[in-house]
Amino acid sequence: MVPRCLTIATSDSGGGAGIQADLKAFARLGCHGMSAIVALTAQSTTEVRSVHEAPLEFIRDELEVLFDDIGVDAAKTGMLFSAPVVETVAAFLSDHPVPLVVDPVMVAASGAKLLQDDAVSVLVERLFPLATVVTPNLHEACALAAVPYSDDASREELAEAVHTLGASAVIVTGGHGSEAVDWLFDGDHHTPIPVERFGDAATHGAGCTHSAALTALLARGETLEEAARWAAHLASVAVRSGLADIGAGSGPVDIFGLEAPVRTG
Numbered sequence: 001m002v003p004r005c006l007t008i009a010t011s012d013s014g015g016g017a018g019i020q021a022d023l024k025a026f027a028r029l030g031c032h033g034m035s036a037i038v039a040l041t042a043q044s045t046t047e048v049r050s051v052h053e054a055p056l057e058f059i060r061d062e063l064e065v066l067f068d069d070i071g072v073d074a075a076k077t078g079m080l081f082s083a084p085v086v087e088t089v090a091a092f093l094s095d096h097p098v099p100l101v102v103d104p105v106m107v108a109a110s111g112a113k114l115l116q117d118d119a120v121s122v123l124v125e126r127l128f129p130l131a132t133v134v135t136p137n138l139h140e141a142c143a144l145a146a147v148p149y150s151d152d153a154s155r156e157e158l159a160e161a162v163h164t165l166g167a168s169a170v171i172v173t174g175g176h177g178s179e180a181v182d183w184l185f186d187g188d189h190h191t192p193i194p195v196e197r198f199g200d201a202a203t204h205g206a207g208c209t210h211s212a213a214l215t216a217l218l219a220r221g222e223t224l225e226e227a228a229r230w231a232a233h234l235a236s237v238a239v240r241s242g243l244a245d246i247g248a249g250s251g252p253v254d255i256f257g258l259e260a261p262v263r264t265g
Contacts, residue, residue, distance in 0.1 A: 003031040003219035004071055006098075007212060008063070008089055009078030009105075010039040010051075010114075016252030017043075017205035018078060025212035028234070028255045031219055034070060036062035038085045045204055045247030048114070053081060056088045063092045074219035076101040076211050077127065083119040090126035099218045102131040102167070103211035106140050120144075128166040133224060135211045136162060138176040151176070155183035156190055163187055171214075171228055175206055175235075182232045184225065191225055195232045202242020202251035209253050210235035 005026045012018035019035045026033030038059050042049040066072065075098050080086045093100065104123060106115045115123070124144070128134060138158075142149045145161035155172045162170045169186040174195040184191040213234045217227035238253035246252060 003216065004034065004073045005031040005212075005216050005219050006034045006036065006066060006072045006075040007078060007215075008036045008038060008075060008080070009208075010041055010081065011037050012041055012043050012205070014044045014204075014247065014252070016045065016247075017208045021205035021208040021253070021255075022076065022078065022212035022215075024255050025209050025234070026216050029213060029216035029220065031073075031216045032070075034066050034072070036066065036089075038089070039079065039081050041079075045249030045251060051081060053085065056084055059085065059088050060092060063089075063096075067096050072096075072098050074099040074101070074215045076103060076215040078103050078208055078211070079105040079114045080119065080123065081114065082116050083122045086119050086122045086127060090122075090130065093127075093130050097130070099132045099215075100130055101211050101215045101218070102127055102134045103207060104134060104136050104140050104144065105207070106143060124165050131167045131169075132218065133169040133171055133214065133228075134162060134167040135171045135173055135207070135214065137173045137207055141170075141172045151178045153177065155179065155181065155192075156185070159183050159185035159190070169224060173207065173210060173235075174232070175203065182228060184228050186224065191228070193229055193232050196236040196240070198236065198240040198242075200250055201244035202246075202253060203239055204242075204247075204250045204252045206235055206239050206253050209238050209255055213255075 007022035023033040141158040172183040182193040214231040238255040241254040
């Protein structure tokens, strides 16, 4: 059977991140992608203009119909936005355990806040204990560990700090800071995974692509370390192939290796 992957996240109307990026990554890795959309964003490469949250009953319905009929081999969460949404998702997943990647999406590259302040504690208390792995970037890891952001922050120490919040394993991703490395900590062993960087001309959706690829690989039966290494590579390749000519900001990553269209006129 084709692996079945579910993203529980928010729609990016610009197509670069969120649900759209997740489904592309699932398809790239040969999985059947499904989505439970918790919110809509009016979003481009330069801004998140507005957010429209889905009703909680509708979110529960989305999850129930998918688990009841199709089934889920692995799931991920992305931007969940508010405490009630986080609580709704966590309550459902606690009764329907599956391999789970929690991408603690907190702030967009444009600076827009994607997780309300009162939702952070709920995310940590309710969703982290359900996670197979949590995948903060350096900014998010510093925020979760309650330390000031620094390009030179120790990923080893941050991974340990986030692990103490309840996650089984942590990957502090390597797209930011002075050290180009994904740092995996499973509670016992530290595994640094070198990553390639290709500038910031087309990085929109890189974090979503990484966590979605990780989800798909877990659904395919890879070990966490194997999945982490492959996901790191795929996210880097997606940035390298990114569509820098799309939009006025950082363009969307491209996990399929499409040729960027030439803008005329």
